Amino acid sequence: MTLDSSIISKFIDACGKNSVLADQDERWVYGYDNSKQHACPDLVLLPQQHEQILQAVKICNEYKIPLTTRGRGTGTTGAAVPIQAGVILSTERMNQVLEFDNKNRNIRVEPGVLNVEVQKHAAEKNLFWPPDPSSADYCSIGGNLACNAAGPRAVKYGTCRENTLSLTAITGAGEAIHTGSATTKGVVGLDLTRLLIGSEGILGIITEARLKLSPKPECINTIRALYKNSNIAIEAVVNILAQSALPYALEFIDSGSLNLIRNNSSLELDREARAMLMIEVDGLNENIQSSTQAVLSAANIVGCIEIQTAADEQQKTQLWAARKALSPALRSFAPNKINEDVVVPVTQLPTLLTELEKLSKKYDIAIFNFGHAGNGNLHVNLLYDATKQEEPARNCLNDVFELTLKLGGTLSGEHGVGIAKRDYVSQEIDATTLSLMLKIKQQFDPNNILNPGKTLPSTGMHYN
Numbered sequence: 001m002t003l004d005s006s007i008i009s010k011f012i013d014a015c016g017k018n019s020v021l022a023d024q025d026e027r028w029v030y031g032y033d034n035s036k037q038h039a040c041p042d043l044v045l046l047p048q049q050h051e052q053i054l055q056a057v058k059i060c061n062e063y064k065i066p067l068t069t070r071g072r073g074t075g076t077t078g079a080a081v082p083i084q085a086g087v088i089l090s091t092e093r094m095n096q097v098l099e100f101d102n103k104n105r106n107i108r109v110e111p112g113v114l115n116v117e118v119q120k121h122a123a124e125k126n127l128f129w130p131p132d133p134s135s136a137d138y139c140s141i142g143g144n145l146a147c148n149a150a151g152p153r154a155v156k157y158g159t160c161r162e163n164t165l166s167l168t169a170i171t172g173a174g175e176a177i178h179t180g181s182a183t184t185k186g187v188v189g190l191d192l193t194r195l196l197i198g199s200e201g202i203l204g205i206i207t208e209a210r211l212k213l214s215p216k217p218e219c220i221n222t223i224r225a226l227y228k229n230s231n232i233a234i235e236a237v238v239n240i241l242a243q244s245a246l247p248y249a250l251e252f253i254d255s256g257s258l259n260l261i262r263n264n265s266s267l268e269l270d271r272e273a274r275a276m277l278m279i280e281v282d283g284l285n286e287n288i289q290s291s292t293q294a295v296l297s298a299a300n301i302v303g304c305i306e307i308q309t310a311a312d313e314q315q316k317t318q319l320w321a322a323r324k325a326l327s328p329a330l331r332s333f334a335p336n337k338i339n340e341d342v343v344v345p346v347t348q349l350p351t352l353l354t355e356l357e358k359l360s361k362k363y364d365i366a367i368f369n370f371g372h373a374g375n376g377n378l379h380v381n382l383l384y385d386a387t388k389q390e391e392p393a394r395n396c397l398n399d400v401f402e403l404t405l406k407l408g409g410t411l412s413g414e415h416g417v418g419i420a421k422r423d424y425v426s427q428e429i430d431a432t433t434l435s436l437m438l439k440i441k442q443q444f445d446p447n448n449i450l451n452p453g454k455t456l457p458s459t460g461m462h463y464n
């Protein structure tokens with residue numbers, strides 16, 4: 001549907017004429033995210049202030065108009081796609097750093113600030129914000145928080161939930177709330193900060209965040225280790241996690257992925273190697289050598305074919321080149337890809353990998369696995385041709401999720417649920433707990449205007 005012009009006038013009064021896009025060709029481009037799904041919104045709002053968002057949410061409530069918040073649309077699950085049309089509220093113009101309190105190690109930002117901008121600010125005072133999705137140059141802090149985004153550093157420094165002090169948000173009911181405090185400790189009230197983080201915009205719109213910064217490591221050493229098979233590589237991961245020098249990154253690449261790298265790049269990787277770990281160790285100049293040595297000893301077990309440490313920046317780049325060659329190689333393998341990010345307890349990774357190999361044979365679907373082994377978080381990539389293999393790929397995916405849950409895991413470590421995994425959520429979360437979550441959603445958003453039909457099953461609202 002298109003919105004009545006009198007309603008559009010109300011949004012213009014709330015946000016200003018230049019912050020409302022009503023032409024179809026302008027609205028169309030706000031209908032995508034990286035899931036490749038698309039739905040055209042009826043209206044796009046580009047607010048610049050908290051107060052404008054407050055007014056816009058009130059109008060959406062009055063007319064029961066669905067409202068989807070959008071950061072930069074890099075999400076992979078369709079969470080920012082306006083599947084029921086209505087309003088897209090893009091935070092791209094709320095891109096100001098409001099306060100940089102380096103002495104208390106935090107930074108207060110608007111939601112549209114890019115992750116990379118936070119890192120640049122923090123670096124001026126030798127600090128950094130740990131969440132490091134590989135999309136950091138393009139994705140917004142609001143999107144990071146709403147998805148609880150993370151990356152390789154999560155193994156040591158945690159995700160957004162561990163690195164956010166406080167939030168200001170507007171609930172679906174159109175009320176401004178303040179969660180957390182500017183301190184690194186605090187136990188007053190319920191922890192609504194952690195509740196909003198990872199809620200994918202279904203409870204409230206984050207309009208401000210105070211992020212907790214960490215001191216930048218003085219040094220980071222890079223290690224690449226090749227193994228005879230995945231089981232041995234994961235044994236090394238468990239060994240590494242059992243000693244006291246917790247790595248800054250602990251990434252795994254499986255045999256199929258190594259073959260892809262060999263076939264699509266000029267990189268020389270020992271032919272016997274069937275698994276690889278990329279490890280980074282951080283610390284002070286004075287103790288980095290001993291920490292690196294401890295990690296090397298833990299990684300260098302029987303079945304380790306080769307272990308290399310980079311001596312300088314050039315060698316670091318060379319060691320990471322194999323991992324970086326992987327994404328383009330995947331794109332060349334098959335026309336379609338399902339990229340999941342399941343998590344299991346680290347010690348269950350060998351079983352997960354063995355069973356994934358069996359599923360690959362059963363459904364004749366190529367599966368390539370790599371990712372954040374230190375968190376038990378694997379990117380399971382199903383590569384196929386949708387014109388011939390759509391059904392087997394979907395059945396294979398169902399089995400991947402069933403297997404993950406059987407191993408005590410969770411369906412997503414960082415990408416979230418959106419629409420892609422919404423129908424699987426009730427397999428992971430029991431009915432009583434899910435019902436409590438739906439009641440919480442109702443409290444925050446009684447008219448179910450925020451991202452309806454996403455993230456939790458049965459939150460569907462359809463407006464006409």
Ligand SMILES: Cc1cc2nc3c(=O)[nH]c(=O)nc-3n(C[C@H](O)[C@H](O)[C@H](O)COP(=O)(O)OP(=O)(O)OC[C@H]3O[C@@H](n4cnc5c(N)ncnc54)[C@H](O)[C@@H]3O)c2cc1C
Binds near residue numbers: 080
């Ligand atoms: C090449 C590539 C690499 C990636 N690598 C990683 C990775 O390493 N790790 C990782 O975790 N993710 C990764 N992602 C996924 C994605 O970049 C992250 O989820 C990112 O946090 C999304 O940010 P965004 O600004 O693009 O949000 P969007 O995609 O615009 O939105 C994502 C969700 O957040 C909600 N949202 C956005 N802003 C707000 C707000 N202010 N208040 C409330 N809700 C809001 C939206 O409604 C939606 O539900 C990758 C994506 C790409 C394309």
